Amino acid sequence: MKYNKLIRDKVSESLRQRGISHSTHTANEKEYLEKLKEKYLEETKEFFKDNTKHELADILEVTYAFRDYLKYDSELLEALAEKTEYTNNGLLRKVKRFTEEPNAKKLGEVLGMIYSACDYIEISKEELESARQIKEEAKGGLKKKIILDELNK
16 A cells, blocks of 8 residues: 655554564655645644544644754744634644745744644643653654655555
8 A cells, every 4th residue: 555654753663563564765855844744734634533632742743843854943933832712724724824835933823723722622731742752752753754655454
């Protein structure tokens, strides 16, 4: 089965350990940026379906991957992260605007909407960060730029 999608750093090793045949490659800079954009939209839509802290943590992970890739200052993004009233359409709109024209202000706006979503699902920012860290420890982040090409079940 063809995938052609960005996966977390430890997923390929986990598949290998479970005996699942698959192929991957490391993305170049241009491909990585495009796959991060796709991942942002994918994770946002998954959050709309489930509204869980784990899905919101995935969006936060992609936000951090963009922050690191684009070399944005964490403190600047926090300063730009104004909380606004959360709506699914608002989050999707902000993610789409960022992916169309990435810049620190737009990424800060997405981060602010993520924080608003915390209120929406009744968790703290600390709980969200904890959920992100747990997933990162288990499955890795998005730093190795691994693209899952094909999975043979």
